[in-house]
Amino acid sequence: MSAAQRLKDAALTALVAFALAFPLLGFQTTETGNGYFTRFSWVAIATGAAFVGRMLLDLVPQRFHLHQYAVRYTALPEGRAVTLAAAALILFAIVLPFSPFGSRRTIDLATLALIYVILGWGLNVVVGLAGLLDLGYVAFYAVGAYSFALATEWYGLSFWEMLPIAGMIAATAGILLGLPVLRLRGDYLAIVTLGFGEIVRIVLNNWSAVTNGPNGIGDIPRPTVFGMPISPGAPTGVTTFNHVFGIEYDPLQRLIWLYYVCLAAALVINWFSLRIRRLPVGRAWEALREDEIACRALGLNPHTIKLTAFATGAMIGGFAGAIFAAKQGFISPESFNFQESATVLSIVVLGGMGSQLGVALAAVILATLPEFGRELAQYRMLFFGAAMVAIMIWRPRGLFTMRAPSVRLNQK
Amino acid sequence: MTRDALLTVANLSMRFGGVVAIDDVSFTAYGREITAIIGPNGAGKTTVFNCLTGFYRPSAGRLALTRDGKSLRLERLKGHRIVRDAGVVRTFQNVRLFAGMTVLENLVVAQHAVLTRASYYNFGGLLGLKSHRGSERAAVARAREWLDRIELTARADEPAGNLPYGAQRRLEIARAMCTGPRLLCLDEPAAGLNPRESADLARFLVSIRDRFGIGILLIEHDMSVVMGISDHIIVLNYGQKIADGAAAEIRHDPTVIAAYLGEEESA
Numbered sequence: 001m002s003a004a005q006r007l008k009d010a011a012l013t014a015l016v017a018f019a020l021a022f023p024l025l026g027f028q029t030t031e032t033g034n035g036y037f038t039r040f041s042w043v044a045i046a047t048g049a050a051f052v053g054r055m056l057l058d059l060v061p062q063r064f065h066l067h068q069y070a071v072r073y074t075a076l077p078e079g080r081a082v083t084l085a086a087a088a089l090i091l092f093a094i095v096l097p098f099s100p101f102g103s104r105r106t107i108d109l110a111t112l113a114l115i116y117v118i119l120g121w122g123l124n125v126v127v128g129l130a131g132l133l134d135l136g137y138v139a140f141y142a143v144g145a146y147s148f149a150l151a152t153e154w155y156g157l158s159f160w161e162m163l164p165i166a167g168m169i170a171a172t173a174g175i176l177l178g179l180p181v182l183r184l185r186g187d188y189l190a191i192v193t194l195g196f197g198e199i200v201r202i203v204l205n206n207w208s209a210v211t212n213g214p215n216g217i218g219d220i221p222r223p224t225v226f227g228m229p230i231s232p233g234a235p236t237g238v239t240t241f242n243h244v245f246g247i248e249y250d251p252l253q254r255l256i257w258l259y260y261v262c263l264a265a266a267l268v269i270n271w272f273s274l275r276i277r278r279l280p281v282g283r284a285w286e287a288l289r290e291d292e293i294a295c296r297a298l299g300l301n302p303h304t305i306k307l308t309a310f311a312t313g314a315m316i317g318g319f320a321g322a323i324f325a326a327k328q329g330f331i332s333p334e335s336f337n338f339q340e341s342a343t344v345l346s347i348v349v350l351g352g353m354g355s356q357l358g359v360a361l362a363a364v365i366l367a368t369l370p371e372f373g374r375e376l377a378q379y380r381m382l383f384f385g386a387a388m389v390a391i392m393i394w395r396p397r398g399l400f401t402m403r404a405p406s407v408r409l410n411q412k
Numbered sequence: 413m414t415r416d417a418l419l420t421v422a423n424l425s426m427r428f429g430g431v432v433a434i435d436d437v438s439f440t441a442y443g444r445e446i447t448a449i450i451g452p453n454g455a456g457k458t459t460v461f462n463c464l465t466g467f468y469r470p471s472a473g474r475l476a477l478t479r480d481g482k483s484l485r486l487e488r489l490k491g492h493r494i495v496r497d498a499g500v501v502r503t504f505q506n507v508r509l510f511a512g513m514t515v516l517e518n519l520v521v522a523q524h525a526v527l528t529r530a531s532y533y534n535f536g537g538l539l540g541l542k543s544h545r546g547s548e549r550a551a552v553a554r555a556r557e558w559l560d561r562i563e564l565t566a567r568a569d570e571p572a573g574n575l576p577y578g579a580q581r582r583l584e585i586a587r588a589m590c591t592g593p594r595l596l597c598l599d600e601p602a603a604g605l606n607p608r609e610s611a612d613l614a615r616f617l618v619s620i621r622d623r624f625g626i627g628i629l630l631i632e633h634d635m636s637v638v639m640g641i642s643d644h645i646i647v648l649n650y651g652q653k654i655a656d657g658a659a660a661e662i663r664h665d666p667t668v669i670a671a672y673l674g675e676e677e678s679a
Binding site: 272275276279280281283284286287289290291293294296297298299300301302403405406407408409410 | 495517569
């Protein structure tokens with residue numbers, strides 16, 4: 001690169017930095033006076049830093065560039081190694097609450113991570129397998145959570161009664177979304193699903209008579225231990241878990257139980273996803289992702305395939321929503337904004353589309369990264385963004401990119 | 413051997429706005445025969461295929477397919493139904509494989525309808541029922557037969573997109589055959605193949621015709637393939653049929669020669 005090129009490159013970078021820094025750093029809002037003050041010196045510093053930084057970066061010889069270390073195609077370690085790793089992970093997950101790490105905070109965080117794992121696997125069906133870009137996945141999560149919360153409020157149904165129903169209601173919502181978008185693909189589909197996600201959130205926010213609007217719904221019952229609630233004292237006629245097993249009540253027990261419920265749900269959904277991938281419908285999803293026209297030419301009905309993908313993804317999202325509502329005990333529309341859809345989509349993309357293990361790892365990373373970054377206070381999001389950029393540089397096609405065939409001719 | 417009419421196209425027309433892509437074309441394709449459709453670029457050959465396989469709805473005309481003594485009207489069937497009910501399947505000018513899936517999976521996906529029924533719409537498969545496992549094994553066995561025929565057995569578990577071009581073309585034909593068709597429509601199967609591969613392909617098509625007794629409808633520019641294996645040739649030019657007959661007749665037909673080589677302008 002010649003000096004002139006370097007200068008031009010650095011100037012361009014500085015220009016972008018300036019455009020970003022001017023509104024972001026240049027104005028600081030205050031509570032008093034006219035509401036803001038300016039700090040253009042910060043803008044100058046940022047722009048200058050970008051200019052110098054880019055110059056220095058360009059001076060670094062080519063062979064030290066990060067990009068060349070990017071891993072584009074990695075063979076997933078086959079067979080036994082994967083099974084062992086998965087078994088070790090599951091074992092770790094099972095003993096976690098009773099291990100030295102089993103503090104209140106880690107169990108809570110692990111439960112949240114598991115919910116994201118479930119959401120990631122659900123969206124993976126739609127985006128990773130069927131190749132339908134869905135930006136409004138949070139809608140199904142919300143439908144699951146609200147149908148559980150409202151059913152307990154109105155009909156007094158318990159978590160266990162409502163979990164399958166919540167999944168089914170969400171699946172119905174998935175079909176309802178699927179019907180009008182059958183003919184859409186790619187960008188157009190993304191826009192409509194984005195709109196659907198927003199519509200659901202806005203309805204929840206404004207339909208106060210049913211959803212209690214922005215105030216949300218509270219007092220959602222926790223999952224019982226096979227019908228026995230975990231509580232210090234019980235109303236007459238109800239035996240508590242603590243009473244039956246003679247264990248002293250501890251608020252942590254509820255958390256641990258919820259964690260195990262979540263873990264069990266995740267394992268069931270993992271089994272389900274792995275299995276359905278090898279069924280005709282799973283293969284049809286992947287065929288649809290690869291080439292919709294060829295699907296039609298082979299007698300596969302793209303409409304049915306899309307609807308099943310939306311319904312299956314939505315159902316899993318609904319399960320996650322019901323579990324989330326039970327975990328929080330309180331839900332409001334705020335929990336179901338676009339940010340959530342974006343996070344789940346990042347999980348799927350980061351994990352490697354279609355990869356079960358990759359999605360699980362990405363979910364754990366994305367769910368826990370902001371928590372580990374808490375000490376960094378206001379630079380947390382910066383750290384989060386940098387971590388995402390780093391992963392995308394080293395593994396542009398996601399953490400795991402190898403696709404395991406759904407059927408093999410030459411068994412290994 | 414008696415000729416039985418498999419596909420009867422009567423007065424087919426396809427207009428896009430003011431453009432007439434196919435203008436009142438009629439022809440018949442027979443079972444156990446290879447029917448070639450030839451003609452200069454833009455003559456409307458692929459448009460005929462698109463009408464036959466439900467990608468376009470014809471502006472006018474009848475497309476009747478005879479199956480088990482019954483006549484099915486292709487222009488009234490939905491795209492995916494044309495394969496299932498009528499048994500008409502096609503390949504594409506630019507190969508359309510499921511590139512990310514393995515060679516074997518490409519062949520198994522093509523048997524989707526059978527597998528779905530056997531697995532009780534996947535619910536039986538989810539529970540691991542015997543009927544599902546049996547049908548899955550049968551599907552793999554059938555795929556295996558075709559892999560042996562197209563000599564790709566060794567590469568069965570590789571992504572289809574990794575195959576060389578000639579192999580991709582063969583795989584696309586095998587995939588179409590896995591749907592169990594009555595009429596196989598091939599859109600320029602020899603495009604991009606070298607002379608040896610073209611000759612292999614021609615032999616392959618003849619063997620499919622003789623072994624499975626199905627009709628093959630073939631669009632092709634490679635005249636060595638067309639003249640060598642076609643039982644019957646239809647020539648289109650500017651959307652109209654200009655000739656219809658056996659290879660020997662077509663070769664010497666003055667209108668065909670004029671369409672291909674250009675007519676001498678009458679002074």
